[in-house]
Every structure is written in C-alpha cells, then in structure tokens.
Amino acid sequence: MIDINNIHKTFNTGRSNQVNAVNGIDLHIKSGEFVVIVGSNGSGKTTLLDMVAGSVFPNQGNIVINGGDVTKLPDYRRSQWIARVFQNPVSGTASDLSIIDNFRLAAIRTRPKGLTIGINDTFKNQVREKISTLGLGLENKIEQPMGTLSGGQRQALTLLMSVMDSCKVLLLDEPTAALDPRSAQVVMKTAEELIRDYRLTAILITHNLKDAYTYGNRLILMGEGLVMKDLDAQQKTALKQNDLFDWFG
Numbered sequence: 252m253i254d255i256n257n258i259h260k261t262f263n264t265g266r267s268n269q270v271n272a273v274n275g276i277d278l279h280i281k282s283g284e285f286v287v288i289v290g291s292n293g294s295g296k297t298t299l300l301d302m303v304a305g306s307v308f309p310n311q312g313n314i315v316i317n318g319g320d321v322t323k324l325p326d327y328r329r330s331q332w333i334a335r336v337f338q339n340p341v342s343g344t345a346s347d348l349s350i351i352d353n354f355r356l357a358a359i360r361t362r363p364k365g366l367t368i369g370i371n372d373t374f375k376n377q378v379r380e381k382i383s384t385l386g387l388g389l390e391n392k393i394e395q396p397m398g399t400l401s402g403g404q405r406q407a408l409t410l411l412m413s414v415m416d417s418c419k420v421l422l423l424d425e426p427t428a429a430l431d432p433r434s435a436q437v438v439m440k441t442a443e444e445l446i447r448d449y450r451l452t453a454i455l456i457t458h459n460l461k462d463a464y465t466y467g468n469r470l471i472l473m474g475e476g477l478v479m480k481d482l483d484a485q486q487k488t489a490l491k492q493n494d495l496f497d498w499f500g
C-alpha cells in the first residue's frame with residue numbers, strides 16, 4: 252500500500268545549519284496496517300510523515316502509494332487518498348462555520364471539480380448518522396458553530412470528516428497531544444474504530460507510550476532519522492509495556 256524506498260531528507264543543505272532529518276528509510280506498509288511511530292524529539296518522525304503527505308519532498312528515494320509513484324506529487328494532489336489530522340484541534344476545521352458546513356466542505360474537498368453538494372435533508376441525515384457513531388451526542392448539534400465545541404469533540408469530528416469518501420490513508424500526527432486524558436482517549440478510540448470500519452491504512456506519531464502500546468498492529472522506533480526498531484503485530488503483542496518504556500532509557 253505505502254512503499255517508502257531509501258528516503259532521505261536534508262534541510263539547509265550545505266549551510267552551517269544543515270540538518271539530516273531522515274537518513275535512508277525503507278518501509279513497506281501493507282493495506283490495513285495501523286503503524287505507530289515513536290521516537291525522541293528531532294528523530295525525523297514528522298518529516299517522514301510530511302514526505303508521505305507530500306508537504307515535504309525527499310532529496311533522495313521514492314514513495315509509492317497504491318502502486319503509483321507519488322514522490323513528486325504535491326500534497327493537494329494526494330488529498331483524495333490521504334487524510335491528515337494534526338496536533339492542534341483547531342487546525343482541522345473552520346471555527347465560525349457550523350458542524351454541518353464543515354462536513355460539507357470536507358465532502359467537497361474530495362469530489363471532482365464542478366460537482367456541488369447541497370445541504371439537503373439526505374446529506375444532513377447522513378452526517379447525523381455518522382456523527383452519532385462517535386457516541387458524543389453531537390448529532391443534535393449540527394447547526395452549532397465548530398468553535399463552540401471542546402478540543403476533544405473537534406478532534407473526533409475532524410477524524411470523522413477526514414475519512415469520509417475516498418480516503419485510504421490516515422496520517423495522525425500527535426492528534427491527542429493538546430487534549431486532556433479523557434478527550435484523548437475518546438479521540439484515540441474513534442481513530443481506532445474508523446481505521447477498522449473504513450479499512451484504512453494508518454500511521455500514528457505519538458509521544459504517549461501507553462497509546463503506542465495500546466493501539467496499532469505495528470510499532471516503529473525512530474532515532475537519528477532512521478528506523479531503529481520495527482515490530483510486527485505478533486512482536487508488538489508480545490511486547491510488555493515496560494519494555495517500551497525501556498527503549499527511552
């Protein structure tokens with residue numbers, strides 16, 4: 252599904268502030284895999300995700316998604332297959348617009364040019380039905396502005412919007428870092444269910460080792476722009492939570 256072949260990224264090449272952020276990573280992620288990536292600050296996690304999303308281009312190597320080479324494709328041309336959720340709950344949605352308007356925008360994002368989507372009753376009912384699966388009671392508040400919701404509620408809705416329509420790959424970059432523990436749990440559970448129900452291929456970056464232990468079916472440790480450990484589902488199941496803490500000394 253996602254083939255990352257010998258990928259490198261250097262920032263500020265040839266200058267005194269040169270940084271070798273990613274130093275030759277090979278990763279082959281199968282369809283339906285939920286990969287969790289951990290690693291110290293500056294180990295290249297976000298740069299790797301940026302290259303998969305297309306917001307950063309590698310200096311060397313290539314990326315193939317669903318059989319097509321996307322290495323030189325900008326992020327907006329990958330957005331029909333790739334959805335991304337960031338740390339800040341505010342970044343994924345428009346605060347002044349209602350929940351239903353945000354869903355409409357999300358639906359338009361992946362439709363072919365010229366195809367309009369009205370907010371008719373069918374669309375509203377579809378959205379209500381989807382939102383009700385979150386179990387947060389937000390299905391009766393679809394006319395409420397997004398800005399009036401809590402960070403956790405917004406992040407759960409952002410996730411739901413991201414995976415609508417043709418999305419095949421979900422990239423989660425510390426999606427719960429700004430949330431309180433309870434909201435973080437709701438968002439992670441939502442992510443897990445959506446990944447399963449929509450049969451998505453997913454990559455989660457997290458500093459929360461409990462989440463890294465609990466979620467996903469593959470676990471990767473990054474260090475110095477390289478993959479230092481790569482545990483498959485079986486190895487991850489055999490891992491003890493303390494072993495994971497030991498990775499960080």
Ligand SMILES: Nc1ncnc2c1ncn2[C@@H]1O[C@H](COP(=O)(O)OP(=O)(O)OP(=O)(O)O)[C@@H](O)[C@H]1O
Pocket residue numbers: 262263270271272290291292293294295296297298299
């Ligand atoms: N646009 C950029 N310009 C220059 N240096 C950059 C840029 N983006 C990232 N870096 C550097 O590349 C290295 C890897 O950064 P990256 O954000 O990928 O690490 P990370 O593992 O995601 O870190 P964190 O856990 O702190 O988010 C760091 O030294 C960072 O300062």
